[in-house]
């Protein structure tokens with residue numbers, strides 16, 4: 001049985017991935033400093049799968065804390081979720097974002113080299129594409145200059161991997177997520193935003209739950225069919241499964257190059273108003289929203305060409321938009 005170190009494994013996407021890894025027979029070690037998650041996620045994972053993952057509280061940006069994990073545990077592969085991820089905050093604290101996100105990745109890679117661990121899956125993002133010239137966008141489209149330090153860290157880790165994987169000692173897969181939303185169907189794990197949410201779905205569910213007064217739709221004068229921005233929203237459980245098949249690909253030696261990139265989305269674009277309509281339908285709650293100014297830095301529209309992931313990983317998103325918004329609502333309801 002292979003053992004995967006899941007950095008950031010108590011976080012939103014990490015916790016869902018741990019569940020899917022365990023259900024496919026992988027052993028999991030979670031390493032997280034709980035900067036943006038809580039330790040009870042480990043209990044919740046155990047409740048879902050019946051298996052308790054090993055949990056190590058460690059700041060992976062610190063060389064010694066990272067190395068200690070490798071000195072004391074056998075590891076066959078790494079999935080690297082650990083990072084700071086708030087776009088706005090990254091503009092206020094760029095140095096902290098570079099220090100944290102880059103140092104974590106470097107520490108993981110240095111220890112892989114030291115211990116002879118071959119396989120690395122990196123959380124990347126569609127943010128590397130900027131504003132696409134056409135949609136759907138595929139992996140061959142050039143990346144664009146980042147618009148935030150956060151986005152820049154995602155690009156920089158991809159660039160680091162480009163050179164680190166050259167010798168072939170380490171093989172890496174960068175999964176470029178589009179917009180992950182939703183929660184596990186048990187409502188035992190989900191997204192826990194800190195303070196006022198920046199992202200659409202938690203803002204919607206918190207407004208519906210009465211925690212926020214009103215959702216502001218950022219702009220309705222975009223050149224899209226209903227004037228609001230379009231994104232490729234993907235259910236976090238589908239996204240989690242993509243990590244399992246990426247890890248399988250590595251252990252079955254199916255990687256076609258030392259560094260591969262895959263878009264992980266559904267291939268469908270939905271507008272902000274589509275999301276609101278889906279949420280209102282599945283929840284039966286009338287959402288209080290208004291139209292406001294455009295948000296600086298928002299791309300107008302982006303959705304994924306997922307042909308490569310389908311062909312190479314044998315992976316395709318299965319869950320519908322209504323399943324995404326309903327699971328997000330169930331998660332919000334159990335939080336109260």
Ligand code: NAD
Pocket residue numbers: 007008009010011012013014031032033034035036037058059060061062080081082083084085100104123124125126177178179180
């Ligand atoms: P999250 O904040 O829920 O999870 C990240 C986890 O990393 C947290 O549990 C946090 O405590 C941990 N962490 C941060 N710094 C650490 C450190 N120094 N040492 C140990 N642990 C540390 O975020 P998420 O939404 O689950 O995102 C996971 C990954 O996916 C991130 O790399 C993020 O950039 C990437 N990503 C997220 C999205 C999204 O919309 N959620 C989209 C694209 C890419």
Ligand code: WQD
Pocket residue numbers: 085087124125126127151178179180198199200201203215216217218219228229230231272295298
């Ligand atoms: C979605 C749509 C908003 C809030 C961000 C990061 C990106 C990525 C995922 C990591 C947009 C609109 C939102 C609100 C709104 N993560 N909106 N009112 O901006 O596509 O992506 O998270 O790599 O890097 O930038 O996601 O959920 O913030 O916004 O109208 O209160 O909802 O304008 O069109 P985004 P989002």
